[in-house]
Amino acid sequence: MPNPDAAAEVFGDAEIRYRSVIEAIPELLYEVDARGTVLFCNRPEAAPSAAGHVGSSVFDVMGAPLDGLARPIFERVLASGVAEEAELSYGAERGRAWRHLAVLPLPHASGGPEDGERWALVLIRDVSARKQAEGLRHRFVERVITAQEDERRRVAQELHDALGQILTGVALRLKALEDRATTDALADDLAGVRSLTEQAIDEVSHIARQLRPPALDRRGLPAALQACVQEVRRSSDIQIHVELEGVGLNERFNPAVETALYRIAQEALANILKHSGAQRAEIVLARAGDELRMAITDDGCGVAGALSEEGHGLAGIQERASLLGGRVRLESAPGNGLALEVRVPL
Ligand SMILES: Nc1ncnc2c1ncn2[C@@H]1O[C@H](COP(=O)(O)OP(=O)(O)OP(=O)(O)O)[C@@H](O)[C@H]1O
Ligand SMILES: [Mg+2]
Numbered sequence: 001m002p003n004p005d006a007a008a009e010v011f012g013d014a015e016i017r018y019r020s021v022i023e024a025i026p027e028l029l030y031e032v033d034a035r036g037t038v039l040f041c042n043r044p045e046a047a048p049s050a051a052g053h054v055g056s057s058v059f060d061v062m063g064a065p066l067d068g069l070a071r072p073i074f075e076r077v078l079a080s081g082v083a084e085e086a087e088l089s090y091g092a093e094r095g096r097a098w099r100h101l102a103v104l105p106l107p108h109a110s111g112g113p114e115d116g117e118r119w120a121l122v123l124i125r126d127v128s129a130r131k132q133a134e135g136l137r138h139r140f141v142e143r144v145i146t147a148q149e150d151e152r153r154r155v156a157q158e159l160h161d162a163l164g165q166i167l168t169g170v171a172l173r174l175k176a177l178e179d180r181a182t183t184d185a186l187a188d189d190l191a192g193v194r195s196l197t198e199q200a201i202d203e204v205s206h207i208a209r210q211l212r213p214p215a216l217d218r219r220g221l222p223a224a225l226q227a228c229v230q231e232v233r234r235s236s237d238i239q240i241h242v243e244l245e246g247v248g249l250n251e252r253f254n255p256a257v258e259t260a261l262y263r264i265a266q267e268a269l270a271n272i273l274k275h276s277g278a279q280r281a282e283i284v285l286a287r288a289g290d291e292l293r294m295a296i297t298d299d300g301c302g303v304a305g306a307l308s309e310e311g312h313g314l315a316g317i318q319e320r321a322s323l324l325g326g327r328v329r330l331e332s333a334p335g336n337g338l339a340l341e342v343r344v345p346l
Helices: 004-024 044-051 070-080 128-180 184-211 214-218 221-235 255-276 313-323
Strands: 028-032 038-041 084-089 098-105 120-126 239-245 280-288 291-298 327-332 338-345
Touching: 070 084, 070 098, 070 120, 098 128, 128 184, 128 313, 184 221, 214 221, 214 255, 221 239, 221 255, 221 280, 255 280, 255 291, 255 313, 255 338, 313 327, 313 338
Parallel strands: 239 280
Antiparallel strands: 028 038, 028 120, 084 098, 098 120, 280 291, 291 338, 327 338
């Protein structure tokens, strides 16, 4: 015969162990029914700041409706039956205090709103420290990128205004000397030097355009992408073009978006030339709802397996997109080229 006292002791022990584990976890854990009423909370004393409950005693939290932050997510999960998570900042502490919330419907949850049965778990974790560190890093990277663009603009201008003008002056004087040369041999020599000087002028202007294309500041992203593609055509046989969908050739966007997408395209094109062996490539710039989408595809060798993490190019693309709250998708199969898609909010 089983001894009821011994069983109670065993179950009692298990219950105590279970409770001590649940109470020790740093997350706030709620059990809620299908109406969002709190049936259990592991640390009610910590609930007010995290979940928006006003009370701080167990009686204020238990039996109260799940409120504040978690409610809208709970409603969505109730409608879809699919777990959701989100990171939110709220109330007076908006921007400083952040919570990670997860609403997980219980696998066997079948209780209707009237049943008062356990329906979902709600987990709330304080992620303020991580979010603050991320914010700091974000602002630092933003400043570095802005400083880099300013410096590039300055150096491009100097190259054009100082070195470019001097070389143009040299070429003009060489032409004058050539016209006054007393022998054909001297005229030929001077023509040779003038041709080299003209190559240098072209090179300086190419470098200046690479550093900061004037079209980007004067005419905007679509026109700058066209100019960039023309530069690529100058130095390679690749067939490449820009396609605009729902975007005007002279349309302007926020300068941060223009610069980021331009630099992303520049790196993607450099990668195509360096790694892909492609014959054809395409840049599509399209408006997609409230996002701007840029897809860069090539028909080259593609990538087999994991991408090398040695380079800085793809990491930079990721970084620039995420600074704008955007995202990047890479798709490739060996022999089938690479497709890179960036979406940024407008
Ligand atoms: N279009 C492409 N076709 C084939 N492989 C590519 C393509 N783009 C990138 N890759 C692969 O992805 C790797 C990582 O690219 P990433 O731009 O990060 O670095 P990298 O170009 O090697 O160096 P860096 O950009 O710092 O000069 C490349 O080394 C290459 O193997
Ligand atoms: Mg690269």
